[in-house]
Amino acid sequence: MWRTVPLYCTAAAVTVEECLHDIHRGRVAAALPRLNKLKAALCTVQGVDFARALCFLFDKKSNLLAARQSLLEELRLHPQHHEAQALLHQVNDTARPLLAPPAEVRKQYPLFSLLFDALLDSTMLTWPRLLHLYQAVDRLARLDMKDSRNGDPGHVVECGTAGGGSAVLMAVVLAEAENSCGILTSPLRRVFALDSFTGMPSPTAKDCLASIPVSASSSSQLKPPRSPDEATASWGTGTCRSPATHVQQLARHFAVEDRLVVIEGLFADSIPARLLSRSDVQRDGVALLHVDADWHASTRAALELIVPVMRRRTAGDRGMGGSPYPYRIVQVDDYHYWQGCREAVDEYVAKWGAGSPHIGDIDGNAVWFAVSRDGDDVTHNTTYQ
Known part of the structure; x- marks a missing residue:
């Protein structure tokens, strides 16, 4: 029984890598549902929300704010995720002026x-x-x-x-x-x-x-x-x-x-x-x-x-x-x-x-x-x- 969580985390990490591979090949529609299933299972493996952010950015409908929130969630759970930090910095350059009060x-x-x-x-x-x-x-x-x-x-x-x-x-x-x-x-x-x-x-x-x-x-x-x-x-x-x-x-x-x-x-x-x-x-x-x-x-x-x-x-x-x-x-x-x-x-x-x-x-x-x-x-x- 003690192996259940480590095995699940290993499988989830593999799923994240597969989803990243799909995203970089333009298959966002295949990756996002798999990532959402990990979220629904309360998975906290590093990279799940980072990959979701990429889905929102690279999808043809491009949802910048959803991507931003996914990156923020990734960094609340994994504050040392450097790729997420760098991407959030880029996203904020565009998003912050749109969100700021007049x-x-x-x-x-x-x-x-x-x-x-x-x-x-x-x-x-x-x-x-x-x-x-x-x-x-x-x-x-x-x-x-x-x-x-x-x-x-x-x-x-x-x-x-x-x-x-x-x-x-x-x-x-x-x-x-x-x-x-x-x-x-x-x-x-x-x-x-x-x-x-x-x-x-x-x-x-x-x-x-x-x-x-x-x-x-x-x-x-x-x-x-x-x-x-x-x-x-x-x-x-x-x-x-x-x-x-x-x-x-x-x-x-x-x-x-x-x-x-x-x-x-x-x-x-x-x-x-x-x-x-x-x-x-x-x-x-x-x-x-x-x-x-x-x-x-x-x-x-x-x-x-x-x-x-x-x-x-x-x-x-x-x-x-x-x-x-x-x-x-x-x-x-x-x-x-x-x-x-x-x-x-x-x-x-x-x-x-x-x-x-x-x-x-x-x-x-x-x-x-x-x-x-x-x-x-x-x-x-x-x-x-």
Whole structure:
């Protein structure tokens, strides 16, 4: 039995070499399905994602962003893969200018601009989605600065962390907002980063491309897939993988390791057992939820388990004198991209009936909505600045 894993790894390495041979001979269509099977089997042999990147680049449809994400995944698992490093450098020369925020955004949000540049290789989010999170977290932190009696002590939760870029960005914003005002919240407000850290689970029949595709001009996609098969070739089972240690190391690099808590496991298991069972979460609640889970079941689990906690007033609430409690924020990525994700959101908010929140668009792909607390009506609220 002890030989099983080494033998499998040897066979997988042989498969990667055969696929590289096919790719260099122009047989991308033969190589990609074999590589995707290795990903679905949770294979971490060096070269799998590097070879997938070559498939996306050399295919006649040429998907630069899918290639870039595959290279980033390869380097999260195998940081010393020099060929992947060199190819990513070339790809980034083309991709980074296309992904970067415009000059006016950089000027208005200088800290965001610095964080975006520093974390771009650790996130799959577009700049509008990252900026929306930046603004939401900054607002949350500064509620306490403006009026400690009516602040919100709730924590930040991210369901679907992958490389950790957005989670670290939010932790840095919390720390910077407090440091700039010379006030440290007590107890410490944290960012909880949840992921299986073993890649995407298997999709179900619900998890197909949305009926209204992302616009080709949308900033959320450089070149949207033309078919469900093309989409799942990029983002199927086992993809979007990152070791939890990578996220923890990234947090240490930005000096926010005390604020960022990594929680491993499938959401249906990890949220009740390892998040909601925590005394600090029970005391302070959750003020901001970022869901980047793609699939119907994962998105539904995150919403059904966490949003009820967001709607409740907690022991840590500081509303006084009849003042309305600050509303809370949910951001969901890929609402306009994956049908299952959209259905999970629509089904959940529909349960609220006449008080269901307005779903606001962010970038033609992600959406957000406000969560009222104890009857506060924010149904028609579409901006939080």
